[in-house]
Amino acid sequence: xxxxxxxxxxxxxxxxxxxxxxxxxxxxxxxxxxxxxxxxxxxxxxxxxxxxxxxxxxxxxxxxxxxxxxxxxxxxxxxxxxxxxxxxxxxxxxxxxxxxxxxxxxxxxxxxxxxxxxxxxxxxxxxxxxxxxxxxxxxxxxxxxxxxxxxxxxxxxxxxxxxxxxxxxxxxxxxxxxxxxxxxxxxxxxxxxxxxxxxxxxxxxxxxxxxxxxxxxxxxxxxxxxxxxxxxxxxxxxxxxxxxxxxxxxxxxxxxxxxxxxxxxxxxxxxxxxxxxxxxxxxxxxxxxxxxxxxxxxxxxxxxxxxxxxxxxxxxxxxxxxxxxxxxxxxxxxxxxxxxxxxxxxxxxxxxxxxxxxxxxxxxxxxxxxxxxxxxxxxxxxxxxxxxxxxxxxxxxxxxxxxxxxxxxxxxxxxxxxxxxxxxxxxxxxxxxxxxxxxxxxxxxxxxxxxxxxxxxxxxxxx
Numbered sequence: 514x515x516x517x518x519x520x521x522x523x524x525x526x527x528x529x530x531x532x533x534x535x536x537x538x539x540x541x542x543x544x545x546x547x548x549x550x551x552x553x554x555x556x557x558x559x560x561x562x563x564x565x566x567x568x569x570x571x572x573x574x575x576x577x578x579x580x581x582x583x584x585x586x587x588x589x590x591x592x593x594x595x596x597x598x599x600x601x602x603x604x605x606x607x608x609x610x611x612x613x614x615x616x617x618x619x620x621x622x623x624x625x626x627x628x629x630x631x632x633x634x635x636x637x638x639x640x641x642x643x644x645x646x647x648x649x650x651x652x653x654x655x656x657x658x659x660x661x662x663x664x665x666x667x668x669x670x671x672x673x674x675x676x677x678x679x680x681x682x683x684x685x686x687x688x689x690x691x692x693x694x695x696x697x698x699x700x701x702x703x704x705x706x707x708x709x710x711x712x713x714x715x716x717x718x719x720x721x722x723x724x725x726x727x728x729x730x731x732x733x734x735x736x737x738x739x740x741x742x743x744x745x746x747x748x749x750x751x752x753x754x755x756x757x758x759x760x761x762x763x764x765x766x767x768x769x770x771x772x773x774x775x776x777x778x779x780x781x782x783x784x785x786x787x788x789x790x791x792x793x794x795x796x797x798x799x800x801x802x803x804x805x806x807x808x809x810x811x812x813x814x815x816x817x818x819x820x821x822x823x824x825x826x827x828x829x830x831x832x833x834x835x836x837x838x839x840x841x842x843x844x845x846x847x848x849x850x851x852x853x854x855x856x857x858x859x860x861x862x863x864x865x866x867x868x869x870x871x872x873x874x875x876x877x878x879x880x881x882x883x884x885x886x887x888x889x890x891x892x893x894x895x896x897x898x899x900x901x902x903x904x905x906x907x908x909x910x911x912x913x914x915x916x917x918x919x920x921x922x923x924x925x926x927x928x929x930x931x932x933x934x935x936x937x938x939x940x941x942x943x944x945x946x947x948x949x950x951x952x953x954x955x956x957x958x959x960x961x962x963x964x965x966x967x968x969x970x971x972x973x974x975x976x
Contacts, residue, residue, distance in 0.1 A: 567679015682711025800890035807866025
């Protein structure tokens with residue numbers, strides 16, 4: 514893979530000032546000691562993928578630790594050659610000129626003129642080029658700090674100590690297969706923090722879920738003990754603008770507590786949890802129902818009543834599914850509900866559902882949308898439906914007294930599958946599903962889940 518390196522030697526906050534976190538250097542020294550880093554050997558942290566959350570995550574680290582240049586090197590990889598279209602270039606120019614701090618920073622770096630030329634159509638800007646100046650193509654309205662950008666994947670990862678997976682789940686396997694080839698000669702395994710929310714479905718030897726952390730372990734040979742998942746109820750732009758937020762980092766005891774401490778900031782509280790796979794799967798599940806929420810909002814002109822009816826039904830299906838996936842699902846109720854709530858309010862999956870229902874997007878445009886990135890809920894609908902339609906996982910229907918595939922008790926999921934994947938129904942079908950007179954009270958589904966032994970450990974690859 515051919516590419517180039519472009520960099521930055523300062524760590525300004527978006528307001529133009531340098532940000533020094535309280536105790537940042539001490540936290541960095543503690544993590545360096547745990548990783549066995551000697552003096553003069555900087556800790557190398559690399560972000561893979563430059564979508565909104567991946568770019569913000571690396572920018573938070575750059576703001577917090579970038580001033581410790583002799584102790585840590587931060588960089589981010591993204592594919593080269595992605596042009597910024599004329600509309601985005603014009604909008605970017607407006608954002609730059611509306612922010613005095615950003616304008617002064619670009620003038621100081623002799624970088625302003627190219628944005629003028631991009632606005633006039635005299636020059637083509639590229640996504641990796643503008644990321645160097647602190648602009649994520651999927652989040653132009655929120656300027657970040659300048660970042661060191663690497664467009665050669667091998668150069669980015671070959672000596673990394675910590676790798677942050679900011680790729681969509683649908684791209685994780687392909688990219689990490691390539692990374693695995695570069696890591697064959699390594700004598701020490703890196704740590705990987707995955708931000709990806711989504712799953713793949715596998716049917717052999719039994720129906721089960723494959724998560725991004727499992728994909729990374731399978732393709733690179735990095736032991737699962739060195740791979741962690743970080744997720745939570747948050748919106749990337751709001752986190753970078755210092756809205757208070759929290760997240761969980763999940764994985765093995767050895768790394769999750771020191772990494773939670775390293776990542777924690779006054780406005781971004783990171784807790785830790787040992788349940789890696791279940792949290793990761795739940796992060797993908799809420800994206801499924803967020804698409805339907807967007808459809809309902811658009812089709813009912815933001816009717817609070819209709820949205821509350823949808824919320825009751827979709828959360829009851831999510832609770833039902835968690836009882837299939839988790840032995841102690843009650844522990845997931847709070848985090849899953851919070852993550853679902855914020856995703857339904859302002860996430861890209863809900864936005865996608867709205868745009869489909871309004872006719873401003875079509876399914877033929879695919880699930881990678883300009884200015885938004887990958888809509889991960891689409892592939893998650895396909896995967897969850899495929900898994901839960903397997904007869905080998907059948908459960909007893911509460912009224913018909915016969916065994917049925919779990920998906921038969923999830924009418925919202927079934928409808929989303931017919932709209933998004935099979936394309937048999939229009940978006941109006943989501944309202945028809947809600948208004949179906951034979952629809953059970955959501956409470957019945959929850960009671961069934963809580964009173965029956967539904968847990969299927971094989972779904973998560975457990976014996």
